[in-house]
Amino acid sequence: MSRRGAAEKKTAKSDPIYRNRLVNMLINRILKHGKKSLAYKIFYRAVQKIRQKTEKNPLLVLREAISKVTPQLAVKARRKSGLTQQVPIAIKSPRGKVLAIRWVLAAARKRPGRNMAFKLSSELVDASKGRGDAIRKREETHRMAEANQALAYLR
Template identity: 30%
Template sequence: MSRKKRYFKNIILNDPKFGSYIISKFINYILNNGKKNKAQNIFYYSLNFFSLKFNKNPIYLFKKVLKNTQPLFELKKKKIGGISYQIPYKITLKRSLMFSMKWIIFFSKKRIENGFKNKLVGELIDSYLGISNTIKKKDEIHKLSEINKAYSNFKL
């Protein structure tokens, strides 16, 4: 018998307002010091303001933002013969969603506006319009993976 401890994934419940798994996952990424109610208030405020700006369904707008910011490739470093190569490879939908959500939160924290709610609204609007830093990051990764396409035959 194996003596390794088995780890089970935590089941993430759908969010109470929209009943969406993706939104509850995003709220968990916003979460700071276990204050989930505060994270929910921040996200629902920013999503409401974002949907009022464009007069569309908030879930549709949020999914559009995530689709705009999802990367298709990831670069990993591999050392071969003393030289480090950045090897591009395709990533799964789950992993690309994770990158997208983390980048949106990271770049919204770096914005200049007052309060995290307003910063998140600004980042969501810019991501929807295609001019945010998250989209620049995605495009940068795609360019690097295009440049390093020659090394894609190396296996990790």
């Protein structure tokens, strides 16, 4: 059955405690093997650790971290006459937010140790201060896009 017109946009639900969509998006990305209650526990423990470390509102720290990690540019591989070229493209806000969440969680998982709540809280605090692996990933992506700026006409 064909769809006529644009597909409906899905809106993310908000989590039960903070009533925040960004929190729900993060919890859904933490989720592994369908264990959502474990993902909630990890996130809420990380929030408590952020509150202890920074003595700020943890949602502000989270929002600041995600906004600092959100990329503005990315590269997309395009094949042209047998060659693969990295073409820089501008990223819209929802896609950038999804990439930022993915990078923060990947950086947190790479940290040493077994306590995911501690690793996540450390990565979020570092990202909000402008350092850490997630920030490095964003800068690397921007550098690659800037280096291939000559191919921007292929968009």
